[in-house]
Amino acid sequence: MTSAKPAKSLEQRLNFVGFDAAASTRMQALAPDVLKHLGPALDRFYGKVRQTAEVARFFGNDEHMAKAQAAQSNHWQSIAVGRFDDAYAAASHAIGNRHARIGLEPSWYVGGYALIVETVVKGVMHDWMERQAQTARKRKPAELIGEADAMGAHIADLIKAVMIDVDIAVTTYFEKLRSDAEEKERQAAQRQQRVIDAMGAALARLAQGDVSVRIDDEFDGALNRLKADFNFAVESIDRTISAIGSATDLIGSNAGAVAEAAQDISDRMTRQAAAIEQSVAALDGVTASINKTAEGTNAASGVAAEADRAAVQGGSVVQGAVEAMGEIEQSSTKISRIISVIDEIAFQTNLLALNAAVEAARAGQAGKGFAVVATEVRALAQRSAQAAKDVGMLIKESETSVEGGVSLVNRTGDAFNAIVGQVAEISRQVGNVAEAATQQASAINQINAAIIDMERLTEENAGFVDRSSEASRNLANQVDELVQRVSRFRTSAA
Structure with missing residues (x-):
C-alpha cells in the first residue's frame, strides 16, 4: 500500500x-x-x-x-x-x-x-x-x-x-x-x-417580533418539511397578528360607541322602569273591576242554570202527557180492531141465520121450529152489528178528539223543548261569559305579575347596563394596551 x-x-x-x-x-x-x-x-x-x-x-x-x-x-x-x-x-x-x-x-x-x-x-x-x-x-x-x-x-x-x-x-x-x-x-x-x-436565525428574528421572517434555504428530505412547517406556522402567526392589529383598531374605534350606547340604554331603562311602575298601578284598578265583573257573571250563570233545570222539568211533564195520550190512542185503535171483529162476526152470523132459514123452508113442516130459531138468531146478529157500528162511531169520534189532544200536547212538548233549548243556550252563553270573565281576570292577574317581574328585570338590566358601560370603558383601555403590544410586531403587510 x-x-x-x-x-x-x-x-x-x-x-x-x-x-x-x-x-x-x-x-x-x-x-x-x-x-x-x-x-x-x-x-x-x-x-x-x-x-x-x-x-x-x-x-x-x-x-x-x-x-x-x-x-x-x-x-x-x-x-x-x-x-x-x-x-x-x-x-x-x-x-x-x-x-x-x-x-x-x-x-x-x-x-x-x-x-x-x-x-x-x-x-x-x-x-x-x-x-x-x-x-x-x-x-x-x-x-x-x-x-x-x-x-x-x-x-x-x-x-x-x-x-x-x-x-x-x-x-x-x-x-x-x-x-x-x-x-x-x-x-x-x-x-x-x-x-x-437557519432556524436559529429565523427564531431570533421571530423573538424580536419580526413575523415576516421566512426560511428560503433548501434542505434535504424531512428537513425540508421542517422548513415548510416553520414557514407555514410563521405565516399563520403573521396573518393572525395582522388580523389582531386590524381587529384592535376596529375594537378601539367601537369601544367608545359601545360605552355611549350602554349609557343611553341605562337612561332608557330608568325611564322604562318608571313607566312600568305607572302601568302596574293602573292594572291594579283594572284587575279589581274585572274581578267584580267575574263575580256578577258567575251569579248570573247560577240563575240561568236554575231556569234551565226548571224548563227541563216542565219538558219532562209535557213529555209524560204526550206519552199518556199516545197510550190512549193505542187503546182506541185496539178497541176499533175488536169492534171490527164483532161486526164481522155479526155479519157472518146473519149469513148463517139466512142460510138456516132457507134450509128450514126447504125442509117444510119439519123445519119450522128451526126456522123460528134462525129468524131470532138473525135478528140478534143484526142488532149486534148495529150496536158495533154505533160503538165504532163513538170510538172514531174519541179517536178524533184524542188525535187533537195528542197534537196539542205534541205542540206543547215542542214548545217546551224549544224553551229548554233556549234556556240551555242562555245558560251556556252565561257560563261562557262567566268563564271568559274568570279567565280574563286570571290573565290580567298574570299580566300584572309579569309587569311586576318586568319592572324587577328592568331594574336588574339597568344595573347590568351600568356594569356593561364600565366594562366597555375597561375594554377600551385594554384595547389601547393591546394595540401598543401588537405594534411591536413587524408583519409582511407592513
Whole structure:
C-alpha cells in the first residue's frame, strides 16, 4: 500500500501469526505446487458462483466473471510466493473496498476462499504423497516424519497467508462501511447544522417580533418539511397578528360607541322602569273591576242554570202527557180492531141465520121450529152489528178528539223543548261569559305579575347596563394596551 498505516497493520498481522522470513522462503518453495492447482481451484469456485444466484448477480456476464477470475489469479500468485509488500496490501484493501462498494457480504468471500483452499490443499497434499510413496521404502521412518512435519509447516504457512489475506479484505470491508457511515453522519450533521443555523436565525428574528421572517434555504428530505412547517406556522402567526392589529383598531374605534350606547340604554331603562311602575298601578284598578265583573257573571250563570233545570222539568211533564195520550190512542185503535171483529162476526152470523132459514123452508113442516130459531138468531146478529157500528162511531169520534189532544200536547212538548233549548243556550252563553270573565281576570292577574317581574328585570338590566358601560370603558383601555403590544410586531403587510 502507499500509506504507512496499512503497511504497519500488515506487519502487525504477520508478526502475530509468526509469518517470518523462513515462512516466506517455505512459501516460495511450495509456490509451484500451489500455482499448479490454483487454476482448477478458481475454475471450481467460479463454477459454484455461476450456480449461486445470490453471488452471480454481482457479475454482468461471463466476460466480467473471466476478468475477475484473472485478477484473483494474479492476486493469489502474490499469496503463493509469500510476497506481502505494499503492492499486495494495496490490492487486498482494494478488494475489501470493492466488496463493500458492491455490497458483497464477507460470508460469500470467506466461503469462496474456503473452496479455493480446499482444492489447493488437496492437490498439494496429493502430489506430496505421490512423491513420498515413490521413495518411502528406501527411507527411514524418522526421515518420513521429518518430511511430514516440513510439509505441515508449508501447509500452515499457506493457511496463514490465506487467512491474513481474508483478514485484510474483511477488515477493509468493515472499515469502508464504517467510513461510509461516518461520512453519511458527517454530511447529515452538516445538513442538520445548516437547518439549525437557519432556524436559529429565523427564531431570533421571530423573538424580536419580526413575523415576516421566512426560511428560503433548501434542505434535504424531512428537513425540508421542517422548513415548510416553520414557514407555514410563521405565516399563520403573521396573518393572525395582522388580523389582531386590524381587529384592535376596529375594537378601539367601537369601544367608545359601545360605552355611549350602554349609557343611553341605562337612561332608557330608568325611564322604562318608571313607566312600568305607572302601568302596574293602573292594572291594579283594572284587575279589581274585572274581578267584580267575574263575580256578577258567575251569579248570573247560577240563575240561568236554575231556569234551565226548571224548563227541563216542565219538558219532562209535557213529555209524560204526550206519552199518556199516545197510550190512549193505542187503546182506541185496539178497541176499533175488536169492534171490527164483532161486526164481522155479526155479519157472518146473519149469513148463517139466512142460510138456516132457507134450509128450514126447504125442509117444510119439519123445519119450522128451526126456522123460528134462525129468524131470532138473525135478528140478534143484526142488532149486534148495529150496536158495533154505533160503538165504532163513538170510538172514531174519541179517536178524533184524542188525535187533537195528542197534537196539542205534541205542540206543547215542542214548545217546551224549544224553551229548554233556549234556556240551555242562555245558560251556556252565561257560563261562557262567566268563564271568559274568570279567565280574563286570571290573565290580567298574570299580566300584572309579569309587569311586576318586568319592572324587577328592568331594574336588574339597568344595573347590568351600568356594569356593561364600565366594562366597555375597561375594554377600551385594554384595547389601547393591546394595540401598543401588537405594534411591536413587524408583519409582511407592513
